[in-house]
Amino acid sequence: MxxxxxxxxxxxxxxxxxxxxxxxxxxxxxxxxxxxxxxxxxxxxxxxxxxxxxxxxxxxxxxxxxxxxxxxxxxxxxVSALLREGVFAVQGEGRAVGRSLVWLLVGVVVLGVGVASALQVRGALEREREYRAASECASVPVTASACLWEQEFTVRSADTNRRERNKSPEALLVLPSGKTWDVTFRQTGPVLSEMEPDDEVVGVIWHGRVVEVRDADGRRQQTSDGPVGWPADRLGGALACIPGGLAAVAGGLWALLARGNRRHAAAATVVRWHGVAIGVAALLTLWAQSGNDWPMWALPAIWGPITLILLACMTGFVIAALRGELEDDEPTGPQGPTPPPPPPTPP
Structure with a gap:
């Protein structure tokens, strides 16, 4: 008007x-x-x-x-109370949406790293199958070839480098012609740890590289270029990043699609943090495996049961969150907790 x-x-x-x-x-x-x-x-x-x-x-x-x-x-x-409640509600929803978007972005990045690691593990498996299917060379290969050739070497020096944490075990091998080959290993045994200068060993050459060394007792050991065995760091990265990334993406999307629903928001939070716990468990298992020279199968053997326990816990907490069992007894707002009702007046 x-x-x-x-x-x-x-x-x-x-x-x-x-x-x-x-x-x-x-x-x-x-x-x-x-x-x-x-x-x-x-x-x-x-x-x-x-x-x-x-x-x-x-x-x-x-x-x-x-x-x-x-x-x-x-x-x-x-009006002032209504405006204040509206501002707090908008700010709280904005922060929740921001957190969900951050989790979603982090989850996509981590999932991408995990998929890349898994592809590298797959490439290693294909390389191992190619190696096992390779035939022996008919003569000494002049250039790098896909066939296998066994060459005799003399050990000039061998060092496990146990005191050098960031340095791989290595050996210097000499051909009958006098040409030297510097060969590194993933682990110290069983052949490298027993090598002595002037020992005679046999090296398997594939694609121009020494991929395996065999000593006089018939013991075999893969070198760093050996195609047999999964790369531990890539396998650990896949185990850590794929479940963690999936959980972060699922939790972020869940929270975005169920905005305003406290129970679904709590369930999404449970999913995200259990994904983080699964990734941390994989990294700790990888650290223990590499630090103690455990075999490769120890990585999934230890991480698998831990992951099953965490998934069972996550399922239970998600169900509890959806039922409202994780909510506070007294809801709080901008004004603080709701005061209890006054006692009844005696007649």
């Missing part, structure tokens, strides 16, 4: 609430109009100024004020 004053516009919506015994509380209406106009920052000469003479932005503030006063009269709560 542009031809009426600010006070009349804001007072119309509170007329019913301000009426007592058929009389309108004009003073109460005026105070409510002045309060809401001050809270919204309406620029005016006074409450008696006509709305038509206000700027477009201030006219909109008057319209918003009428809506807020009407909502206040229906809810029976002051």
């Amino acid at each position: 542009l031809d009426q004053s600010v006070e009349e516009n804001l007072g119309l919506v509170t007329m019913r609430a301000a009426t007592r015994a058929g009389l309108v509380d004009l003073r109460g209406q005026r105070e409510a109009a002045a309060r809401i106009a001050g809270q919204l920052g309406v620029r005016m000469a006074g409450l008696g100024q006509h709305v038509r003479t206000l700027s477009g932005g201030n006219q909109q503030k008057v319209v918003i004020g009428k809506w807020l006063l009407g909502f206040e009269s229906c809810r029976g709560r002051p």
